[in-house]
Amino acid sequence: MSLSSALGAAMSGLNVAQAGLDVTSRNIANVGTPGYTRKVQQQTNQLAGGEGIGVRREAAQRQVDAFLQQQLRTSSASSAFLNVKSSMLGRVDAGFGTPDSNSSVAGAIGSLSSMLQELIDNPESESSRASFLNEADNLATKLNTTSDTIQEMRLEAERNIAAGVEQANALLQTIANVNNQIASRQAGNLSIGDLQDQRDMAIDELSMLMDVKVVNRDDGTVTVFTSGGQLLLDRTPVELTFDEHTQMDPTSTYENGGVGTIRLVSGSTSIDLIAAGAIRSGALAGYIDMRDDILPEAQAQLDELAAQLALALSEETVESTDATVGAATGYDIDTAEMVAGNTISLSYTVGGVQQNVTIVRVDDPSVLPLSDTVTAATGDTVAGINFNQPMAGIIADLQAALPGDVVVSNPSGDTIRFLDDGAVGNSDINAVSATVTPSALSGGGTGLPLFTDGANGTIFSNSLDGGGQKTGFASRITVNAALIADDTKLVSYDTDVPMGDTTRPLDLLARLTTNTRAYAPETGIGGSSTPFNGTIDEFARRIVSFQASQSANAARDAEAQQVVTSSLQDRFDAETGVNIDDEMSNLLLLQNAYSANARVMTTIQELFTVLMSIGR
Numbered sequence: 001m002s003l004s005s006a007l008g009a010a011m012s013g014l015n016v017a018q019a020g021l022d023v024t025s026r027n028i029a030n031v032g033t034p035g036y037t038r039k040v041q042q043q044t045n046q047l048a049g050g051e052g053i054g055v056r057r058e059a060a061q062r063q064v065d066a067f068l069q070q071q072l073r074t075s076s077a078s079s080a081f082l083n084v085k086s087s088m089l090g091r092v093d094a095g096f097g098t099p100d101s102n103s104s105v106a107g108a109i110g111s112l113s114s115m116l117q118e119l120i121d122n123p124e125s126e127s128s129r130a131s132f133l134n135e136a137d138n139l140a141t142k143l144n145t146t147s148d149t150i151q152e153m154r155l156e157a158e159r160n161i162a163a164g165v166e167q168a169n170a171l172l173q174t175i176a177n178v179n180n181q182i183a184s185r186q187a188g189n190l191s192i193g194d195l196q197d198q199r200d201m202a203i204d205e206l207s208m209l210m211d212v213k214v215v216n217r218d219d220g221t222v223t224v225f226t227s228g229g230q231l232l233l234d235r236t237p238v239e240l241t242f243d244e245h246t247q248m249d250p251t252s253t254y255e256n257g258g259v260g261t262i263r264l265v266s267g268s269t270s271i272d273l274i275a276a277g278a279i280r281s282g283a284l285a286g287y288i289d290m291r292d293d294i295l296p297e298a299q300a301q302l303d304e305l306a307a308q309l310a311l312a313l314s315e316e317t318v319e320s321t322d323a324t325v326g327a328a329t330g331y332d333i334d335t336a337e338m339v340a341g342n343t344i345s346l347s348y349t350v351g352g353v354q355q356n357v358t359i360v361r362v363d364d365p366s367v368l369p370l371s372d373t374v375t376a377a378t379g380d381t382v383a384g385i386n387f388n389q390p391m392a393g394i395i396a397d398l399q400a401a402l403p404g405d406v407v408v409s410n411p412s413g414d415t416i417r418f419l420d421d422g423a424v425g426n427s428d429i430n431a432v433s434a435t436v437t438p439s440a441l442s443g444g445g446t447g448l449p450l451f452t453d454g455a456n457g458t459i460f461s462n463s464l465d466g467g468g469q470k471t472g473f474a475s476r477i478t479v480n481a482a483l484i485a486d487d488t489k490l491v492s493y494d495t496d497v498p499m500g501d502t503t504r505p506l507d508l509l510a511r512l513t514t515n516t517r518a519y520a521p522e523t524g525i526g527g528s529s530t531p532f533n534g535t536i537d538e539f540a541r542r543i544v545s546f547q548a549s550q551s552a553n554a555a556r557d558a559e560a561q562q563v564v565t566s567s568l569q570d571r572f573d574a575e576t577g578v579n580i581d582d583e584m585s586n587l588l589l590l591q592n593a594y595s596a597n598a599r600v601m602t603t604i605q606e607l608f609t610v611l612m613s614i615g616r
Helices: 005-031 066-095 103-123 126-187 193-208 283-314 391-401 482-486 503-513 535-577 580-615
Strands: 045-047 051-057 210-214 224-228 232-233 237-242 262-266 269-272 316-321 323-326 328-334 343-350 353-362 380-386 405-411 415-419 427-438 451-453 478-479
Touching: 005 051, 005 535, 005 580, 066 126, 066 193, 066 210, 066 283, 066 535, 103 126, 103 283, 103 503, 103 535, 126 193, 126 224, 126 232, 126 237, 126 283, 126 478, 193 210, 193 224, 193 283, 262 283, 283 451, 283 478, 283 503, 283 535, 323 415, 328 427, 328 478, 353 391, 391 405, 391 415, 415 427, 478 482
Parallel strands: 353 380
Antiparallel strands: 045 051, 210 224, 224 232, 237 262, 262 269, 316 427, 323 328, 328 415, 343 353, 343 427, 405 415, 451 478
8 A cells, every 4th residue: 555545545534534523512402302313423335446545434324213203103102192081081070079078969969868858857948948949050050161161172172183183283294304405415415314303292292192003114214104104395395284174062972973073185085084994093073072072972971961951850650551442451541741752561471472762852853763772671662653643643654663463543642552563362462650850849640850951941851852952951051940930839839738748859859869860871881781870869870980980990001001102202312312421431542542643644744744755
């Protein structure tokens, strides 16, 4: 090797050492910088004609474990999802209160029972009647405000989804822009490590909003997908849209278009990401889950409680009377007092097999046919019948819904007759009864329409017309204005009942605290085959306990997931972050290398001086 070649090799070594010092200094300067990963100076043997002539400096690179990075992003998305649920469920739990708190839903029913007991002790006392009605109003107000809070939280989730979609679009655009810069610099063999850090920070932030998968390309760019496989970004990003709704009530659902949905728009293609199940984790999934499932379930619990409370206190049973026509026997039932939502319970035996049928009155035929899940009872078949037609049509519809061995007729007026076929041992009508909800404060039995549907005094009968009266009833329930105007009807349930009589108050207390009812499984309490059965007070306590359990479980899940995420973050930082001790050790090596190359150059200069002095 000539002196000139040696000088070139030493100069290349000096340049590589300088570049290494530059990279090391930047690593040290960025200790603690969020998103910064340690850069490593790369170098290769420089060849000419198959012979080494020095060292060549390559672009500085990062050393990132892509698998660990994807694990961290997946875990971060799960943490964001669970944090949203934990935070919002904690607020729901606070709204429902604790079972033993007087300010809770269950506590309000307990207080109503206590005031009812005082009324039993002093039925003639105006103050006792006023106190009871005041407590009833407090209960209605509690249901109203809790229901309103749930809908406000759903609307808050809607706004957060809108903000999240806007943020996701901005992040996708950032990733696309950095992608282009990386492709350009990599083609020129320039360092792309810092740009990769910038891009990773955007992807990490995007993964907090929605679960994403990243695929690296040979040109240094990345392609981003949802975990469901929908493409979010290739060369250019797609557009995410959200039709935000600014108003929401219990009837607003994803199924009926009452809430917004996230769409992926790419050219002429539009995909509903919520319908496709593409958003499975991240904050957006958390808000969607709260808006469409968890909060509506809480609303359903309140509505069921309000509905059963109103029905339990007001419903009356209409008993049937024996009927015989020739050899056929059965029962007559008077349907004059039935309104939409009221039912007829029919039990018959055909061929030795007993069948129970619940006949539900509807006045809106568009809701027909009804599902067997309309009632919480198990083992019954539901038949919805349009009563908003002449009796001949009602009878025809009933006969069509029942086997021919059960004969339906109309002997007179509003009476419906159910008979067997008259053949011995073939069919039998076992029992018939009806449940009605009277609107009058007196003259219809001891039941009392204490609560009405709204301030206009509409009687709650659990009508299924127009989407169902129960939906959102907790937000509308109020104390019957007619009862406030004449509180003597709390005691005097008929014209000849004196004010000292305790029959109605005692019956109301039994309806509230002793009589059991079956509750709809869609509340999340009990199953379709084993619905929850209990008193109004027991159901109220159960839903309060349910929400407390939901909140506690969500908090535990969020805490456990955060431990996993923190552990992965620590591992990732240990592998990719800057360690001062390592950098200082590397600095000494570079310093020695720089000094050694400089010494080589000094020696070569001295040799050149000696060479030039020869022959003088």
